[in-house]
Amino acid sequence: xxxxxxxxxxxxxxxxxxxxxxxxxxxxxxxxxxxxxxxxxxxxxxxxxxxxxxxxxxxxxxxxxxxxxxxxxxxxxxxxxxxxxxxxxxxxxxxxxxxxxxxxxxxxxx
Amino acid sequence: xxxxxxxxxxxxxxxxxxxxxxxxxxxxxxxxxxxxxxxxxxxxxxxxxxxxxxxxxxxxxxxxxxxxxxxxxxxxxxxxxxxxxxxxxxxxxxxxxxxxxxxxxxxxxxxxxxxxxxxxxxxxxxxxxxxxxxxxxxxxxxxxxxxxxxxxxx
Numbered sequence: 001x002x003x004x005x006x007x008x009x010x011x012x013x014x015x016x017x018x019x020x021x022x023x024x025x026x027x028x029x030x031x032x033x034x035x036x037x038x039x040x041x042x043x044x045x046x047x048x049x050x051x052x053x054x055x056x057x058x059x060x061x062x063x064x065x066x067x068x069x070x071x072x073x074x075x076x077x078x079x080x081x082x083x084x085x086x087x088x089x090x091x092x093x094x095x096x097x098x099x100x101x102x103x104x105x106x107x108x109x110x
Numbered sequence: 111x112x113x114x115x116x117x118x119x120x121x122x123x124x125x126x127x128x129x130x131x132x133x134x135x136x137x138x139x140x141x142x143x144x145x146x147x148x149x150x151x152x153x154x155x156x157x158x159x160x161x162x163x164x165x166x167x168x169x170x171x172x173x174x175x176x177x178x179x180x181x182x183x184x185x186x187x188x189x190x191x192x193x194x195x196x197x198x199x200x201x202x203x204x205x206x207x208x209x210x211x212x213x214x215x216x217x218x219x220x221x222x223x224x225x226x227x228x229x230x231x232x233x234x235x236x237x238x239x240x241x242x243x244x245x246x247x248x249x250x251x252x253x254x255x256x257x258x259x260x261x262x263x264x
Contacts, residue, residue, distance in 0.1 A: 052168055054172060055176055055234070055237040056234075091239070
């Protein structure tokens with residue numbers, strides 16, 4: 001459970017393993033902030049192993065996406081299952097984020 | 111180190127009246143790091159002996175996580191001296207979940223619509239909207255510090 005980061009083709013791939021909720025959202029924010037401070041600009045948040053996301057987790061994604069964009073970078077999402085996808089559609093955040101079906105597809109499009 | 115969860119389960123012998131629910135109760139401290147464990151504990155008890163579809167399990171987990179988050183952060187203001195109480199009434203086909211905090215309460219009508227284009231990049235304000243759309247029925251007590259959510263059990 002938690003977050004793991006690897007770099008593939010110049011893209012920082014952050015895997016959300018388990019939940020992204022009120023209790024761990026700052027951990028993700030800190031991970032992205034450290035990446036930005038290290039000069040990373042392309043981020044992929046992969047949710048293939050994610051159970052559920054609450055509004056705090058969605059809010060964290062909104063915040064880090066904005067921060068990355070303001071730093072001249074780009075953030076994408078991948079691997080949302082049907083339940084997670086419905087949450088993004090419900091909140092209309094699917095219109096705010098670039099969402100790819102798989103991490104490979106997202107990386108190919110960067 | 112995080113505080114231990116106190117789980118009090120009243121799992122009576124099968125009720126004499128089929129319409130009577132089994133009750134499960136949980137009290138937790140106002141600590142957001144406890145939310146995930148609390149959700150899993152309640153989900154395990156709510157679906158004990160059942161095989162709910164993934165959508166049902168997802169709805170319960172997200173709605174409960176949202177309600178707990180609101181109760182801890184906005185209701186109890188993360189005050190460690192205050193607690194959140196969760197009560198689940200388990201009927202054969204549905205679950206009634208109550209989440210209550212020790213805060214002053216809020217007016218659910220006053221929460222703005224979070225899907226307006228101008229507000230999409232706001233980092234907060236989606237919790238109650240998500241709950242409304244995940245549960246079958248939503249009720250509040252008059253003070254606004256307790257929320258009742260009705261969800262399917264299968």
